[in-house]
Amino acid sequence: MASLLPRTSPPLTKHHSFPSSFSYNNPISHLNIATTKQNKPLNSKFKAFSNDLLLDALTSLESTPLLPFLKQAISQFEAIQSDLTDNQRLDAYIFVGLIWVYLTARPGVLIGAIDAYIFAPLQLGLDSLLGRRNYQMTDFLVGQKLGEGSFGIVYAGAIVPKNVTAEEKLTKRGKGITKRIDGKFKEKVILKKVKVGTKGAKECGDFEEWFNYRVSRAAPESCAEFLGTFIADKTSSEFTKGGKWLVWKFEGDTDLANYMKDRNFPFNLESTMFGRVLQEVDSTKKSALIITQIMRQIITSLKKIHDTGIVHRDIKPANLVVTAKGKIKLIDFGAATDLRIGKNYVPKRGLLDPDFCPPELYVMPEETPSPPPEPIAAILSPIIWQLNSPDLFDMYSAGIVLMQMAVPTLRSSAALKAFNSELKNVGYDLNEWRELTRSRPDLRILDIDNGRGWDLATKLISERGFLRRGRLSASAALRHPYFLLGGDQAAAVLSKLTLSK
Numbered sequence: 001m002a003s004l005l006p007r008t009s010p011p012l013t014k015h016h017s018f019p020s021s022f023s024y025n026n027p028i029s030h031l032n033i034a035t036t037k038q039n040k041p042l043n044s045k046f047k048a049f050s051n052d053l054l055l056d057a058l059t060s061l062e063s064t065p066l067l068p069f070l071k072q073a074i075s076q077f078e079a080i081q082s083d084l085t086d087n088q089r090l091d092a093y094i095f096v097g098l099i100w101v102y103l104t105a106r107p108g109v110l111i112g113a114i115d116a117y118i119f120a121p122l123q124l125g126l127d128s129l130l131g132r133r134n135y136q137m138t139d140f141l142v143g144q145k146l147g148e149g150s151f152g153i154v155y156a157g158a159i160v161p162k163n164v165t166a167e168e169k170l171t172k173r174g175k176g177i178t179k180r181i182d183g184k185f186k187e188k189v190i191l192k193k194v195k196v197g198t199k200g201a202k203e204c205g206d207f208e209e210w211f212n213y214r215v216s217r218a219a220p221e222s223c224a225e226f227l228g229t230f231i232a233d234k235t236s237s238e239f240t241k242g243g244k245w246l247v248w249k250f251e252g253d254t255d256l257a258n259y260m261k262d263r264n265f266p267f268n269l270e271s272t273m274f275g276r277v278l279q280e281v282d283s284t285k286k287s288a289l290i291i292t293q294i295m296r297q298i299i300t301s302l303k304k305i306h307d308t309g310i311v312h313r314d315i316k317p318a319n320l321v322v323t324a325k326g327k328i329k330l331i332d333f334g335a336a337t338d339l340r341i342g343k344n345y346v347p348k349r350g351l352l353d354p355d356f357c358p359p360e361l362y363v364m365p366e367e368t369p370s371p372p373p374e375p376i377a378a379i380l381s382p383i384i385w386q387l388n389s390p391d392l393f394d395m396y397s398a399g400i401v402l403m404q405m406a407v408p409t410l411r412s413s414a415a416l417k418a419f420n421s422e423l424k425n426v427g428y429d430l431n432e433w434r435e436l437t438r439s440r441p442d443l444r445i446l447d448i449d450n451g452r453g454w455d456l457a458t459k460l461i462s463e464r465g466f467l468r469r470g471r472l473s474a475s476a477a478l479r480h481p482y483f484l485l486g487g488d489q490a491a492a493v494l495s496k497l498t499l500s501k
């Protein structure tokens with residue numbers, strides 16, 4: 001990092017005491033971090049340690065606009081602490097430390113405040129400058145319908161290039177070319193029309209917009225790139241005047257559900273995920289490697305969104321898009337909830353796909369009241385999170401996705417429903433299900449390598465235990481031997497090396 005200090009300034013090094021003439025561009029020389037002006041010296045080791053920490057922090061903040069505020073805060077802190085006895089000072093450090101731990105504990109009150117008050121307005125300003133928030137319906141060509149949910153209809157589409165005349169656009173629409181976007185329209189997009197006149201659709205669309213902006217700041221590589229929204233200004237073909245549309249970059253032709261419908265799954269994803277066909281001869285081992293890589297990506301993305309307080313609530317293969325480069329991206333944040341501020345959290349509202357939904361049905365206990373105003377909800381969020389572990393909701397769904405991928409007979413919708421009802425009958429104990437089921441499932445993919453896959457599945461698919469825990473969180477799952485010794489990473493690296501030869 002290039003230093004912004006004038007050349008005359010002495011370099012910042014870890015002194016345990018500064019010379020009395022020390023001037024760090026005069027930012028903190030008066031702060032008496034070291035020995036010069038202190039009334040009662042602290043234990044020298046502790047003092048050296050805290051000086052080092054402070055210097056490290058200041059060095060990293062050297063070029064940020066936060067420095068003046070920090071200087072002022074430190075100088076006030078210094079003024080207060082100079083009047084304290086050693087014990088009082090130690091208590092103060094412990095208190096500040098605990099506050100710091102609270103503010104940075106999941107889901108992150110401090111980073112949440114920075115995101116809401118700094119990053120979100122910055123994103124808004126930048127997007128407006130780049131024209132992202134000024135889209136109009138004429139900027140897009142609407143193509144084939146891809147799906148329909150309760151609140152919206154999803155279409156493939158394309159951005160209309162600047163050099164295409166209004167006349168040409170009209171002809172394209174008129175000739176029905178919109179159904180199959182042609183070569184001139186290179187920038188493919190996904191458009192979601194929020195249903196007009198359907199109860200709750202508008203709110204759902206607004207939430208989805210809010211969540212997409214939020215995840216595009218918090219975990220951009222984990223979700224489909226969100227381009228923005230527009231309101232249709234007249235009624236024609238698919239457009240209804242006043243209706244809202246959401247737009248994403250087109251991330252890939254197929255979602256995981258479509259790949260799983262193919263009899264060749266998971267081999268149909270082999271070269272997409274690894275860049276080439278793997279050398280592994282044993283087909284069970286090869287399947288296991290591909291599935292581990294898919295699960296690793298899903299759980300890594302879940303960890304990222306959970307770290308910022310978001311629970312997706314609708315994790316299923318149809319909401320996992322596979323890009324051409326083999327990246328798995330989360331889509332459809334319409335049911336997501338942000339438990340940092342209680343956004344889209346309505347007690348007892350279950351919006352979910354029953355085939356992937358955990359037994360508790362709700363992300364928080366049913367008796368949880370509606371969230372208080374956002375700043376209060378944010379302050380309370382670390383306690384709420386610790387008490388309820390809402391992230392484990394998504395982890396159950398991830399476990400069902402693992403079972404569906406690894407056990408071919410569970411891939412059909414009917415078989416999944418039967419599996420779910422059997423699971424319910426055995427109290428969501430996967431080991432018991434294995435003993436009692438008459439469906440004779442082929443569990444080889446989960447059983448290889450000492451049953452690491454099976455062990456992971458049993459730790460994802462379960463009832464909540466003591467203190468609403470009892471299921472692996474995303475970070476704990478990533479530390480499970482299934483991923484630590486998974487071999488899929490090695491296969492991915494090897495395939496890249498072979499390709500680059």
Ligand SMILES: Nc1ncnc2c1ncn2[C@@H]1O[C@H](COP(=O)(O)OP(=O)(O)OP(=O)(O)O)[C@@H](O)[C@H]1O
Nearest residue numbers: 146147148149154190224248250251252255318332
């Ligand atoms: N960014 C994207 N890139 C590529 N395909 C996408 C993208 N977003 C959505 N799709 C495709 O469109 C389909 C429907 O999207 P989405 O799940 O968001 O809609 P939905 O109406 O909420 O559907 P449902 O409620 O049934 O899940 C997805 O299954 C996926 O195949």
